[in-house]
Amino acid sequence: xxxxxxxxxxxxxxxxxxxxxxxxxxxxxxxxxxxxxxxxxxxxxxxxxxxxxxxxxxxxxxxxxxxxxxxxxxxxxxxxxxxxxxxxxxxxxxxxxxxxxxxxxxxxxxxxxxx
Amino acid sequence: xxxxxxxxxxxxxxxxxxxxxxxxxxxxxxxxxxxxxxxxxxxxxxxxxxxxxxxxxxxxxxxxxxxxxxxxxxxxxxxxxxxxxxxxxxxxxxxxxxxxxxxxxxxxxxxxx
Numbered sequence: 001x002x003x004x005x006x007x008x009x010x011x012x013x014x015x016x017x018x019x020x021x022x023x024x025x026x027x028x029x030x031x032x033x034x035x036x037x038x039x040x041x042x043x044x045x046x047x048x049x050x051x052x053x054x055x056x057x058x059x060x061x062x063x064x065x066x067x068x069x070x071x072x073x074x075x076x077x078x079x080x081x082x083x084x085x086x087x088x089x090x091x092x093x094x095x096x097x098x099x100x101x102x103x104x105x106x107x108x109x110x111x112x113x114x115x
Numbered sequence: 116x117x118x119x120x121x122x123x124x125x126x127x128x129x130x131x132x133x134x135x136x137x138x139x140x141x142x143x144x145x146x147x148x149x150x151x152x153x154x155x156x157x158x159x160x161x162x163x164x165x166x167x168x169x170x171x172x173x174x175x176x177x178x179x180x181x182x183x184x185x186x187x188x189x190x191x192x193x194x195x196x197x198x199x200x201x202x203x204x205x206x207x208x209x210x211x212x213x214x215x216x217x218x219x220x221x222x223x224x225x226x227x228x
Binding site: 003004031033040041042043044045048056058059091093095103104105106107108109 | 119148155156157158159160163203205214215216217218219220221
């Protein structure tokens with residue numbers, strides 16, 4: 001595909017359950033980012049991958065959140081023991097190389113609702 | 116920590132200019148960005164400016180930066196109904212975490228015919 005894709009587009013889960021959110025970056029993009037956007041707010045940084053490794057995971061709110069990118073392409077954001085406060089739109093973005101002037105290409109997001 | 120603030124709403128008439136304002140607190144901000152978000156679409160980078168610049172123009176868009184006051188603005192000339200969207204200001208310090216942006220909460224721009 002031409003852009004960043006994220007699946008599922010919507011996810012409803014019960015409090016306490018485990019969820020996985022998937023991001024397919026643009027082919028060849030080495031940098032991948034996860035952000036979280038709550039209603040009425042701007043995106044909030046979670047984690048940044050350069051290749052397979054997490055270059056900066058300082059935005060992960062707690063140890064219930066974990067992300068992987070085992071082959072340097074697709075990434076999965078994993079949330080354990082979900083809480084209602086985790087409800088948000090989870091955004092993924094990728095860029096060809098890391099660099100402040102290389103605009104990130106954002107996907108449409110996964111809307112997570114924890115009931 | 117870093118903080119980025121924007122006014123929440125702006126309403127303009129088609130053909131007028133729009134000016135969206137943003138203030139930030141991080142004195143080490145090196146790069147400042149404007150993103151656009153439309154319903155059902157991903158965030159789109161509109162433009163960016165280095166902190167050592169005062170102004171950048173790109174077609175209908177003009178970015179002004181007052182580093183002393185930590186104030187950034189985005190001017191859209193000849194605003195069209197298709198410009199209706201949420202506009203986010205964002206900053207990064209240009210360190211090794213290039214993708215770690217701090218976003219404002221967004222300004223909802225409504226353009227009336």
